Amino acid sequence: MIADRVGVSCESVRLISKRYAETGGDVWATVGRKERACPPVPSPVTGEVEARLIALACSTPPKGHARWSLRLLERHVALIEDIPNLDHSTIGRVLKKRNCVLT
Secondary structure, three states: HHHHHHHHHHHHHHHHHHHHHHOHHHHOHHHHOOOOOOOOOOOOOHHHHHHHHHHHHHHHOOOOOOOOOHHHHHHHHHHHOOOOOOOOHHHHHHHHOOOOOOO
């Protein structure tokens, strides 16, 4: 069986042969990558936004708070006009990526 010799499932062989027939026997169109229907969405987090987030997280927390939390950072980021609104999970990923620990 072809699938056993190639090391793939029978369903993969069926789908590839179907695509081969649909492309009119064009091998490169069959095995090549398809173009995206829509381009990838650029991230709102740029290097400048990362730097501003880290600076904010390293600053003194507002009065009444002992430390910064992700949700508190989220609320403060929403107030800053030149930083896009980011949710707390995105802020957490940015800080984790740069090894910034909230204490």
